[in-house]
Amino acid sequence: MDAIKAEALEKRFATTVALDKVSFTIDQGELFGFIGPDGGGKTTLFRILVSLLTPDAGRAQVLGFDVVRDYRALRLRVGYMAGRFSLYPDLSVEENLTFFASVFGTTVEREYAQIEPIYVQLEPFRNRHAGALSGGMKQKLALCCALVHRPDVLFLDEPTTGVDAVSRREFWDLLGVLKQGGLTTVVSTPYMDEATRCDRVALMHRGKLLGLDAPSGIIAAFDRPLLGVHAAQRYKALLALRKYEHAHSAYPFGDVLHYTDARTDLPAEAIGADLKRFLDASGFSDASVEPLTPTVEDSFIARTESDSGSRTPDPGRLQ
Amino acid sequence: MSDLAIQVKDLTRRFGDFIAVDRISFEVKEGEVFGFLGANGAGKTTAIRMLIGLLQPTGGTARVAGYDVATQAEQVKRSIGYMSQRFSLYEDLTPRENIRLYGGIYGLTREQIRTRTAQMLDRLGISSVADTAVRSLPLGWRQKLAFSVALVHQPRIVFLDEPTSGVDPITRRQFWELIYDAAANGTTVLVTTHYMDEAEYCDRISIMVAGRIAAMGAPMQLKRDSQVASIDELFVQLARPDGPTRPTRPSSPSGEGSR
Numbered sequence: 001m002d003a004i005k006a007e008a009l010e011k012r013f014a015t016t017v018a019l020d021k022v023s024f025t026i027d028q029g030e031l032f033g034f035i036g037p038d039g040g041g042k043t044t045l046f047r048i049l050v051s052l053l054t055p056d057a058g059r060a061q062v063l064g065f066d067v068v069r070d071y072r073a074l075r076l077r078v079g080y081m082a083g084r085f086s087l088y089p090d091l092s093v094e095e096n097l098t099f100f101a102s103v104f105g106t107t108v109e110r111e112y113a114q115i116e117p118i119y120v121q122l123e124p125f126r127n128r129h130a131g132a133l134s135g136g137m138k139q140k141l142a143l144c145c146a147l148v149h150r151p152d153v154l155f156l157d158e159p160t161t162g163v164d165a166v167s168r169r170e171f172w173d174l175l176g177v178l179k180q181g182g183l184t185t186v187v188s189t190p191y192m193d194e195a196t197r198c199d200r201v202a203l204m205h206r207g208k209l210l211g212l213d214a215p216s217g218i219i220a221a222f223d224r225p226l227l228g229v230h231a232a233q234r235y236k237a238l239l240a241l242r243k244y245e246h247a248h249s250a251y252p253f254g255d256v257l258h259y260t261d262a263r264t265d266l267p268a269e270a271i272g273a274d275l276k277r278f279l280d281a282s283g284f285s286d287a288s289v290e291p292l293t294p295t296v297e298d299s300f301i302a303r304t305e306s307d308s309g310s311r312t313p314d315p316g317r318l319q
Numbered sequence: 320m321s322d323l324a325i326q327v328k329d330l331t332r333r334f335g336d337f338i339a340v341d342r343i344s345f346e347v348k349e350g351e352v353f354g355f356l357g358a359n360g361a362g363k364t365t366a367i368r369m370l371i372g373l374l375q376p377t378g379g380t381a382r383v384a385g386y387d388v389a390t391q392a393e394q395v396k397r398s399i400g401y402m403s404q405r406f407s408l409y410e411d412l413t414p415r416e417n418i419r420l421y422g423g424i425y426g427l428t429r430e431q432i433r434t435r436t437a438q439m440l441d442r443l444g445i446s447s448v449a450d451t452a453v454r455s456l457p458l459g460w461r462q463k464l465a466f467s468v469a470l471v472h473q474p475r476i477v478f479l480d481e482p483t484s485g486v487d488p489i490t491r492r493q494f495w496e497l498i499y500d501a502a503a504n505g506t507t508v509l510v511t512t513h514y515m516d517e518a519e520y521c522d523r524i525s526i527m528v529a530g531r532i533a534a535m536g537a538p539m540q541l542k543r544d545s546q547v548a549s550i551d552e553l554f555v556q557l558a559r560p561d562g563p564t565r566p567t568r569p570s571s572p573s574g575e576g577s578r
Contacts (some may be wrong), residue, residue, distance in 0.1 A: 016455075038458045038488035134360030162404075162484060164358040165515050165551055166558040190485045191514075205487065215405035251492050254549065255538065301488050314459050 089131025136167025357527030459490030
């Protein structure tokens with residue numbers, strides 16, 4: 001049985017289409033990511049799946065329960081961590097946890113095995129008010145509270161937003177540990193680099209799924225040679241690349257520029273040689289060009305470019 | 320006038336027994352893009368609140384745009400722009416109304432506001448939605464508008480606190496082009512981010528760990544010195560030297576040290 005099955009889910013708020021016929025299935029035991037920027041529909045989707053919101057059209061089942069009809073049974077079996085910190089800031093770490101356990105008719109002691117890998121990191125702060133924790137620690141406490149009734153499916157809506165790069169890694173390490181225990185986990189995130197931590201991901205933008213696959217599959221579907229350009233004058237080189245007659249796209253990625261060519265029939269080496277000549281002639285003789293493996297972020301950019309709903313001029317893409 | 324936009328010397332802030340910012344020193348040159356990085360709870364927000372004149376230091380000095388943050392906080396506030404991810408624009412107002420509001424607060428004349436409004440709407444390519452409530456604009460547009468509004472009074476320095484959080488990858492990059500543009504026109508930019516690729520876009524960065532500046536320099540230089548492939552890697556090394564579970568600060572009896 002699928003852990004989750006969604007068929008043509010739709011939701012509107014006034015004139016905004018938050019979800020536009022979204023369909024997918026998620027397997028038991030899968031660590032599944034919805035990746036995309038704010039406003040893409042991730043939170044709306046999660047709220048529907050945990051029965052806090054009803055869809056306008058389409059249907060969804062979680063663990064075989066219909067999210068509208070069977071909401072009472074469903075709620076006992078899912079864990080949900082909302083995007084906003086929603087614990088009691090003036091209760092201590094321990095009090096929050098005890099409270100959530102008691103709401104579900106259980107105790108922290110009885111469920112300790114489930115939360116142990118996370119709780120050991122919180123233990124030094126056991127008596128601190130939840131509101132006084134650092135961002136990363138707040139997220140770990142919220143995760144504990146969502147797990148304390150031993151749910152079969154865990155929904156985490158943007159657990160790592162606003163969290164520093166190190167705490168984000170630690171959080172994903174914890175999700176890996178939970179996966180070992182067989183828990184089905186559905187996570188949303190705006191950080192594209194987190195996609196590789198998931199078994200499968202759905203790229204989500206403006207209420208639609210732009211793709212759904214294993215991260216390696218998303219990357220393999222990138223259909224042009226990708227070249228990396230290093231140049232000391234990075235920003236000037238970027239502006240120059242955009243003016244190159246064969247350019248398809250040019251974007252900064254950290255300290256390197258990612259370039260794709262409009263000529264789809266040339267191999268990467270030939271494009272690279274042409275590009276190097278162009279850069280030399282444009283005064284960037286120090287520039288180096290190398291073929292690159294695309295990332296999920298490259299794929300997301302390529303797919304949002306072709307989903308041309310954008311009304312702002314897009315400087316990365318030649319019109 | 321000095322060509323240093325920000326001069327910080329031994330800046331310190333204590334909350335009771337807890338030292339949130341512990342004798343940090345750095346300088347930012349005019350027109351520089353300075354990345355101010357650090358883990359959650361490392362003291363970044365406390366440091367920035369002192370630099371923008373919202374929080375008194377308990378030790379050390381800081382001059383921003385030539386003014387002392389402890390004794391000339393009002394002059395500091397007038398000389399800087401500030402934008403955060405959480406709140407910057409009035410969402411019930413339109414882009415045009417937001418620009419007029421902030422222009423008025425900073426004492427621009429009607430004529431100046433008119434000129435600036437036309438320039439900004441044109442630069443951002445949003446003239447078509449100039450009279451639509453900000454609430455109904457995509458997040459990426461709102462953030463770009465918020466940045467422009469932070470520059471409405473042409474401040475010498477602009478502070479950007481996680482300006483690109485949650486923004487889509489294309490808009491995130493467009494946002495950085497606005498930053499480069501502002502810097503090329505002489506505006507100094509101090510920016511925080513959790514996207515480590517963005518750290519590489521800065522002229523120089525500092526990384527705060529437990530109230531101190533643990534590393535500072537040009538991204539390329541820092542990577543070379545520490546023999547790491549990316550700033551992300553350096554960040555991990557510095558922020559968790561003893562592994563992942565080390566508490567980063569002592570339990571404080573009250574919630575005072577929270578950020």
